[in-house]
Amino acid sequence: MNHYEKIEFLLDDLSRRGISKYTIGPPLYRLLWRLGLEIKPPFFAGFWALTIFMDLFFGIFWGALMWLLLWHGQGIPIGAVAAASAIAGLCFGLSMACYYRWRSRKLLLPSWEDYPSRPS
Numbered sequence: 001m002n003h004y005e006k007i008e009f010l011l012d013d014l015s016r017r018g019i020s021k022y023t024i025g026p027p028l029y030r031l032l033w034r035l036g037l038e039i040k041p042p043f044f045a046g047f048w049a050l051t052i053f054m055d056l057f058f059g060i061f062w063g064a065l066m067w068l069l070l071w072h073g074q075g076i077p078i079g080a081v082a083a084a085s086a087i088a089g090l091c092f093g094l095s096m097a098c099y100y101r102w103r104s105r106k107l108l109l110p111s112w113e114d115y116p117s118r119p120s
Helices: 003-016 027-034 047-074 078-106
Strands: none
Touching: 047 078
16 A cells, blocks of 8 residues: 555544544645655654654744734734744644644553554
């Protein structure tokens, strides 16, 4: 089973267990998969890898959006924007990593390499 077949199987498997398809494969992951990157789904990523990945994406996205919509007009210094973005990204990354690792254990998911087999 190749990477993309495993992704499709995962989406079907966890959907049947009542998990939203956007929780299984968030939009950023779906975009990266469509671009041909074979990254592990968040339920199978390591804690720190998931923290850093979510931190970078959310911190940059949220910081840029806040600066464009709000802070730019208020004259907030770019250093403060960067610090706020880093802190917000870290909080988001840690919370997402905690959620996905907790949920992965609760679902008794094996490693990505062993998926779709079940643990014995």
